[in-house]
Amino acid sequence: MRSAFYRRLATLALTGLFVAFSAGNALASDLKLEVRLIWGTNDEKSPNPDHKPVDARTTGMLSKAFKWKKYFLVNSEKVDVASRATKKVRLSEHSEVEIRELEGDNIEIHVYGKGKLVRKIKEPLSKDGTVVIAGEDKNDCAWFIIIKNR
Amino acid sequence: MNLKQQLEIQALVDGELAGTDAARVRMLVDQDRDSHELFEELSLVKGALIDGEPALAMPEPPDFYFSQIRRRIEAEERTESPTGASGSRTLWTWLRGHLGTVAGTAVVVAAIGLFAPAYLRPYVPGELTDSEGELSAMTYRSEKDSLTIVYLFDSSSTVEEEPVPEPLDK
Numbered sequence A: 001m002r003s004a005f006y007r008r009l010a011t012l013a014l015t016g017l018f019v020a021f022s023a024g025n026a027l028a029s030d031l032k033l034e035v036r037l038i039w040g041t042n043d044e045k046s047p048n049p050d051h052k053p054v055d056a057r058t059t060g061m062l063s064k065a066f067k068w069k070k071y072f073l074v075n076s077e078k079v080d081v082a083s084r085a086t087k088k089v090r091l092s093e094h095s096e097v098e099i100r101e102l103e104g105d106n107i108e109i110h111v112y113g114k115g116k117l118v119r120k121i122k123e124p125l126s127k128d129g130t131v132v133i134a135g136e137d138k139n140d141c142a143w144f145i146i147i148k149n150r
Numbered sequence B: 001m002n003l004k005q006q007l008e009i010q011a012l013v014d015g016e017l018a019g020t021d022a023a024r025v026r027m028l029v030d031q032d033r034d035s036h037e038l039f040e041e042l043s044l045v046k047g048a049l050i051d052g053e054p055a056l057a058m059p060e061p062p063d064f065y066f067s068q069i070r071r072r073i074e075a076e077e078r079t080e081s082p083t084g085a086s087g088s089r090t091l092w093t094w095l096r097g098h099l100g101t102v103a104g105t106a107v108v109v110a111a112i113g114l115f116a117p118a119y120l121r122p123y124v125p126g127e128l129t130d131s132e133g134e135l136s137a138m139t140y141r142s143e144k145d146s147l148t149i150v151y152l153f154d155s156s157s158t159v160e161e162e163p164v165p166e167p168l169d170k
Helices: A002-028 A056-065 B003-013 B019-031 B033-052 B062-080 B086-115
Strands: A031-041 A070-081 A086-090 A095-101 A106-113 A116-124 A130-137 A141-149 B127-130 B135-142 B147-154
Touching: A002 B086, A031 A056, A031 A095, A056 A070, A056 A130, A070 A086, A070 A095, A095 A141, A106 A130, A106 A141, A116 A130, A116 B135, A116 B147, B003 B019, B003 B033, B019 B033
Parallel strands: A130 B147
Antiparallel strands: A031 A070, A031 A141, A086 A095, A095 A106, A106 A116, A116 B127, A130 A141, B135 B147
């Protein structure tokens, strides 16, 4: 009877381990991201008429931290990154980002400008979190790469 | 019948006589009525004493008591697993006794590692690498907004206005 109890307990424990690791693998994989390239300016209109103003929430988030008043969406890409995999995304003619899924909530981002690696960034990205990479550009403008889970 | 004869009859009843002595006293018992009656009485008393005598057992020392329990357990284990080497049986016995605890602990640890909130996990600080050495970076984090901002700028150029003048958690 005592042996049967331990056998049941061991079976339950092993099942729990299997479920936990399966869930862990499921959580670790399938990083579904949205990557946006945004242009910031103090002008009323973007120099490119194809650029549309970003949503009010994004504008609020960026203008809370930066000096620019207007923000225009240059490009938006949906990216799926598997566990421990790397995905490269072209955002414009001259800019690309490479995203690697790391252990836990962390991602590694490589920023490329005109084909050259400009910066490597390793940051945690929680389920509801957002990572913004920004830089100044000519004519008192700025670019923003916004990475978040979708 | 004198005292000596009475003692000899008692010795016969107790089986203490042998050979000619036993034959002689047995003949006396057969021929003499008083001797026969005494023999009968002593035989009855002896039978009554044997039947009524309490069966006394030797008290068992405590170590003998526990060694009996151990022997019974070992006998049951041998019955449950008649095959296999004694080494593997000992290991299995140990595992059977601790498997539940070890497996349960493993499940709890795995669950904490997988499902614990981010603040319970070891903090991995942001890591920046400037591959060309031309850009500087400032990193701001807002826990409230789950927001991280990495601002890249050319430290060699003159910037008229600071790009991020205010803290984010304001």
